[in-house]
Amino acid sequence: MEQRPLSFYVLAAFFALFVLFLYGPTITIGILSFQGPEGGLTFPMNGVSTYWFHDLFREQAVGDIWGAFRRSFLLGLMVMVTTVVVSVSAGLAFRKNFKGSAILFYAAITSLVIPSILISLGVGLIFNQLGFKVHWATSGFGSQLTWTLPFGLLIMFAVFNRFDKSFEEAARDQGATAWQTIRFVVLPIIAPSLIGVALFGFTLSYDEFARTLLTAGSYNTLPLEVFGMTTNVTTPVIYALGTLTTSFSLLIIVAFLLMVWGMNIRRRRAGSDAGKGV
């Protein structure tokens, strides 16, 4: 193997610092959330305990953490399923170059770059003027879709840019209908990417703050609850909550990655046997 140049080590050190910069703060509050009951918001550690985690569920003053978590989880699932279905459908549409597709594409880009607070404000105003009540499952749900759908769509573009059309032609030549081609050829091939879209849909929704701020109504989602806590809680209980939600996010990410990994393994086993014959 070729000798590594000096620049490699310099860049590797830079990269290591970057990773430390990314993860350092999160790890710090992870440690600080195990502060002793007398401990404060920063080091030194005043003993080690799980006091603040218990405190999180004990104290009524902290707010309705469980309720907020349940709502965020449910909303995340709703947004995830919708994002996958709508993105795939739109991705298929954009392959056809239908009339007006450029306008829809620019609308999706606008949806991606528009300041989140505008969506919050606009949707809130509409519901207000029409006399509807804002609720996380209606106005909140729709507002979050304006953030997750463009991501889903961009991923679908990336997927279909790399998609080998000869698979579809082969299916058609064998007499498959348009629906059968999609169901038995296209969807299985793009399945791992769909897991990616699902991961985006769920996590972006689960962590979304600005777009739900004015559209969630009287029942808070978890990020709104956390933000509320930052203004009036001055104990490590907020670190405990941060540690818990981050752990949950990591759990979700690992689960999705394992799913992709498992799918790829199964596929390799069931895939082509080219080159293995002789």
Added chain:
Amino acid sequence: MTRNLIGWLQAAPLALVLMGFLVAPIIMIVIVSFWGSTEYSIYPAFQFDNYSYLFASSVVWRVFGATFKYAAIVWVLTLGIGFTVAYFLAFHVRSLTWQIALFLLCTIPFWTSNIIRMISWIPFLGRNGIANQTLISWGVIDEPLEWLLYSDFSVILAFVHLYTLFMVVPIFNTMMRIDHSLLEAARDAGATGFQTLVNVIIPLTKPGIMIGTIFVVTLVMGDFITVRFMSGSQRANVGRLISNDIGLLQYPSAAATAVVLLCTVLLVIGILLRFVNIRKEL
């Protein structure tokens, strides 16, 4: 004909969501920006008061200036860091497995909560935080630095922390598609590593840089929560003007500011999009 019809049917769900929750809200904001308001209520009208107030106020101009300042500084920093990280991953890490693993390591924080990532800076930057304690124990300073938390410094630090990923991912994506024989050709033609970087890699990475720029600039310009939280409400940007007006129930004034902000952002994006074809680059 049927192709267009099927295309529209498949695109209809997306179109409906965007109509209901993107286009309609924008129209609503534009309408309300001409309305009037009292202390407790808003009423339909067609007046330019909100806009004339907006453009006459020197505070508003300063706040717009501050917003551009944040965007510019954060852009330079995220571009520098993001490019370096992506360059390392794409050209110095040799096995694909390691490339994917390290890339995932960089992207995982993107899928966790921004608010919690902001909160996690407090034990670092506070008056008795880790940074101050370390600097004092090293004898670099005698008294805790006051400007670490609740200042422009902490705002920019948090922006860079949150948004560098948006540079790394698209730049890495374009770099991975650069044909390595081009780099060999450059070396064979006698280019040094630095010349290859400047004359071959950077021009070929431009689309990725543009996409990253679009993300970072729009996220910073549209932000209100990072500035509010990391500056302890001591700094302002346009997003905060809007959210303050909302807090005071001054929706028409908030809407007018929002319209001006949206036009500014779209103008910037319009200029950037002239340099890149997003659909081709993914």
